[in-house]
Amino acid sequence: MQFEFNSSEPIYRQVAEQIEDAIASGGFEEGAQIPSTTEISKEFHINPATVLKGMNIAVSKQLIEKRRGLGMFVKQGARQRIVEAKRDGFFDAFIVNLVREARNLNISEEELLDLVKRGYSQ
Amino acid sequence: MSMLEVSHVSKSYGSKSVIADVNLAFEENKIYGLLGRNGAGKSTLLNIITDRIFPSSGEVKIDSENVADNDSKLGLMYLMSEVDLYPNGAKLSQIVKDSELIYGGFNHKLADKMIAEFKIDMGQKFGKLSTGYNSIFKLILALCLPVKFVILDEPVLGLDANHRELFYTELLDSYADNPRTFILSTHLIEEVANIISDVIILDQGRIILNQPVEDVLAKTHSVVGQKNEVEEYTKGLNVVGHDDMGNIRANYVYGDLDDRRLPDTVQLSNFDLQKLFVFLTNQYEGSKRHEN
Numbered sequence: 001m002q003f004e005f006n007s008s009e010p011i012y013r014q015v016a017e018q019i020e021d022a023i024a025s026g027g028f029e030e031g032a033q034i035p036s037t038t039e040i041s042k043e044f045h046i047n048p049a050t051v052l053k054g055m056n057i058a059v060s061k062q063l064i065e066k067r068r069g070l071g072m073f074v075k076q077g078a079r080q081r082i083v084e085a086k087r088d089g090f091f092d093a094f095i096v097n098l099v100r101e102a103r104n105l106n107i108s109e110e111e112l113l114d115l116v117k118r119g120y121s122q
Numbered sequence: 123m124s125m126l127e128v129s130h131v132s133k134s135y136g137s138k139s140v141i142a143d144v145n146l147a148f149e150e151n152k153i154y155g156l157l158g159r160n161g162a163g164k165s166t167l168l169n170i171i172t173d174r175i176f177p178s179s180g181e182v183k184i185d186s187e188n189v190a191d192n193d194s195k196l197g198l199m200y201l202m203s204e205v206d207l208y209p210n211g212a213k214l215s216q217i218v219k220d221s222e223l224i225y226g227g228f229n230h231k232l233a234d235k236m237i238a239e240f241k242i243d244m245g246q247k248f249g250k251l252s253t254g255y256n257s258i259f260k261l262i263l264a265l266c267l268p269v270k271f272v273i274l275d276e277p278v279l280g281l282d283a284n285h286r287e288l289f290y291t292e293l294l295d296s297y298a299d300n301p302r303t304f305i306l307s308t309h310l311i312e313e314v315a316n317i318i319s320d321v322i323i324l325d326q327g328r329i330i331l332n333q334p335v336e337d338v339l340a341k342t343h344s345v346v347g348q349k350n351e352v353e354e355y356t357k358g359l360n361v362v363g364h365d366d367m368g369n370i371r372a373n374y375v376y377g378d379l380d381d382r383r384l385p386d387t388v389q390l391s392n393f394d395l396q397k398l399f400v401f402l403t404n405q406y407e408g409s410k411r412h413e414n
Contacts, residue, residue: 005316006288008392008393010340011316011334037298038298041298042291042294042295043291044316045290045291045294045316046316046317047153047294047316047318047319050316050319102390
């Protein structure tokens with residue numbers, strides 16, 4: 001897990017995102033145990049209540065689950081759920097900005113589609 | 123549920139007011155950050171809380187009982203302070219023994235671990251310690267004594283970067299093992315910003331902010347763009363500071379934004395606790411800058 005924090009977003013949300021990214025990238029495998037609240041708190045000097053709040057977001061998204069007395073584990077199907085959620089948000093997160101920037105640079109729709117094709121062919 | 127309450131505490135020396143009508147409640151198992159500029163009154167306040175100096179008026183209570191001359195309540199707090207109360211000729215191991223008797227316990231396992239990690243020689247005399255090791259020794263006492271309120275005044279004074287990292291790790295480890303209330307008074311805001319759950323800002327003896335960090339940060343907004351657009355967007359909002367770079371202006375707002383439309387060319391983000399602290403405790407200079 002690679003935490004890099006910035007100051008413009010609440011830390012608990014960054015904790016949730018980092019867990020999500022680690023699952024998406026395969027760093028945390030499905031069924032595997034992830035570091036405990038205390039471990040993350042100590043390692044990155046974050047209040048444990050903040051870490052827990054981030055963990056709870058990941059729990060509510062069905063990405064990780066608590067096994068009593070054992071710790072937190074990545075749920076089966078978590079990776080697929082993340083991919084689906086990211087696909088749902090793809091248009092707003094990327095396409096809207098892409099088209100806006102293209103318009104700023106006077107890149108036509110046709111030229112943009114050519115660039116996308118070039119990207120795929122690489 | 124143990125609660126430490128400061129009600130209507132004031133302190134003056136002659137006609138000089140140092141603490142002015144401070145009201146605070148420290149709840150169980152939270153980590154508080156007490157921030158203030160030099161001379162804001164932080165150490166005075168902490169010394170009043172632990173009954174080392176008397177307030178001119180007001181009182182400090184634990185579970186509704188006044189702490190003044192109340193040994194059972196005072197034994198629930200430990201203040202690690204810059205003022206050194208220990209005799210210079212005493213060996214560190216002897217101070218540990220004495221403190222264990224006074225407070226009725228000591229976590230030797232944690233102490234041994236910290237002694238090894240910080241490489242401190244317990245056979246030394248207290249008066250011979252360097253500034254850094256003086257801090258380290260008092261931190262070991264603070265974390266190992268069985269108190270409910272651990273009050274740390276400038277805990278990392280004189281500690282190098284490695285030892286500061288180590289201390290924050292030990293603090294959080296010890297907090298996870300045995301949750302209790304911490305009050306951290308410090309100048310190094312960035313280092314503790316993610317560790318504390320609540321922030322208290324003391325300015326010229328008054329409390330000017332006392333809230334959960336998360337709520338505070340949600341109310342910070344930096345508004346950046348063309349000067350006239352930024353001024354238009356932030357008109358009527360609580361602008362606490364600004365930066366200029368040519369025609370680009372950054373206005374820093376603390377408080378809620380209203381629902382006016384944000385122009386595409388203006389960027390909105392949050393800013394951090396340290397920046398907010400500087401703006402809030404720098405109001406005179408800030409407003410003067412505004413007029414220019």
